[in-house]
Amino acid sequence: GAGVSQSPRYKVAKRGQDVALRCDPISGHVSLFWYQQALGQGPEFLTYFQNEAQLDKSGLPSDRFFAERPEGSVSTLKIQRTQQEDSAVYLCASRTGIQETQYFGPGTRLLVL
């Protein structure tokens, strides 16, 4: 079946612009995670949803980062007033409510100039 998809795959933003990154999880997956992967580093946790509820947002680096999943399926990560340090690959992952395996999307590579 279809895996996790993300769009756009690449985004170039000028410093100060707002961006919105989309994640389509695997159909039926209850849990959805956002991670940030800086160049040459492992993914770092940003936030977690169970269905439409955002249960953990402890990894969001600042209040400029906002995520939602209003209908418990598609999720959007929004970054307001982007800064150069926001440049990274943003990965989305989903899993069922039972099995532990997280399936990753291809990521959105964000470059802030």
Next chain:
Amino acid sequence: GENVEQHPSTLSVQEGDSAVIKCTYSDSASNYFPWYKQELGKRPQLIIDIRSNVGEKKDQRIAVTLNKTAKHFSLHITETQPEDSAVYFCAASIKEAGTALIFGKGTTLSVSS
């Protein structure tokens, strides 16, 4: 919180040799340990995982071992092939739903023919 250390950061082997990547974790509550392979510009893909009630798991040329007492786990790749070249990440989490994966910084494996 959990912290995962991964070594080495780079590993170069000849085709047919074995490769070993080691990780340590800090939180004794962690009970799920996946390994992901990430090729350049691609999504992380799960290659093998182990749960804390198991000491070793094998899948063809790949094996993972876990020492809960020492909080160590390792990835072993035998008979390496050029297509094994990639970045490998270990991770740790608590397998109940809602717990993020905590990743190591990655190991860049290069297999030369």
